[in-house]
Amino acid sequence: MSINNYDLGRDVINTEVLTKTNYEITSATAAQERSLNSFVMEATSTGFLVNAKGTTTSTPLSAAFRNISNYFFSSSAANRIPVAQNNVATTGISRVITIGRTTVDDSILSGSVTGTFSFGTQANKVIIDQPEQSISGAVGRKGDLVEKADTTNIVGTIFYDSGTMVFHGGDYSRDTNFLIDSASGFTFGPGATAGNVAINNISFISLNMLKRSVFFTRAFNQEFNYSNNPTAIANASLGSISSNLTGMPTSFITTIGLYNNSNELVAVAKTAPPVKKNFDTEKVFAVRLQY
């Protein structure tokens, strides 16, 4: 026998490994390096979307607005999205931060977002996220973007799985108005001027989820002491074992193959140096596979 079955209840451990990465973006250069893009758009915009690299694309801003409206807010009126703080009134303007997949990995960690924004000549405002309690939308978990000093002041919505933040509201009386004219812009880095909205800094944590399986792979003393290796065979046509190995049969493990039920080799691991095996020894390998 050259292929053994695992006892799946005894030999295999399956876990999920969660890796968290902290990011803090404080400049336009840092945003570019991490594929963060910010833009302001209107349903009636005539300009084109500028990507995270600063290059003007062929995507009309009005098309980007319709995409956000339909995909994230399921809005039947493609040129309007609900205003964040009341969800009754609608708006034809919003500001957006998108985080590239290479930075988001699998998701943004809910509750990890903090951003400091400048609104023209007003004092800076800190915005945080408040995740929804249960997932209700078709686009995964989302949360409110709120003013840290007054969490009833909802200024936008974050979609954690896609790494998209849409700013579509804000209390005028608290100087957190994200619905002002698109001509005023929405850029990374401090230094907002009158009528402008600037992202002084934004920090968040991304999540990367891996599945990890450990297979305890055992060679008991009576097992795997002979080899199909041609150098261990004296006569290939007869299949006779080399005389060196008949007295004390010994093998040397260099490779462990993991197979599915159809005997297909789906994963492989190597030992270094070779591991000696004979009738006097037993070997156990914890073969770890992450995917």
Added chain:
Amino acid sequence: MAFLDSSTAVIDAILTRKGRELLARNDGSFQITKFAFGDDEINYQLYDATKSTDQDADILNLPVLEPISNENVALLYRLITLPRGSLKIANLQISPTSGTVGYGTNLTINVSTDNGEDSQGYAATVRDTDIGVLTNTTSAPDVNGEGVFTIRTGANAGGKAGQTIVDITGINSGARKEFTLTVSASGAAA
């Protein structure tokens, strides 16, 4: 008195190309249920019986390659379980032992096991699928313990003439045999 050796070697595995394909299918075919050991880099001829000690020092010092993702070559020589005192290992018999066929002609290979049995049958792969393609990559043994593989060539494969190797493995015994397939260019489109 010595300390008990409780160490268990932890080693990392990589997915083969087949593993990645099955994982992407997400249909349950990826589930790992079996294992095998191999000794591909080992040269047992380095065993030095003339030494009084450390006869296998040269073998244990052999460098081991990193894992290869091509499942066809990642584990060539399996270790096998046989009763102590065995003098022979399983040996595949293939018929014909090699083959030359015209472009577009099918070829059939019969395989059986000497010195053992392969009750789960046989598995086969072609190294260059532009030259030949197997109609079946596994074959269950018939009442005589014989498996059958059919290879298509020419336009029924990748449309290339030339020579390639078919690797045939006994699923239980781990015994391997290489079959050299030559497809003549005659009949191929210019």
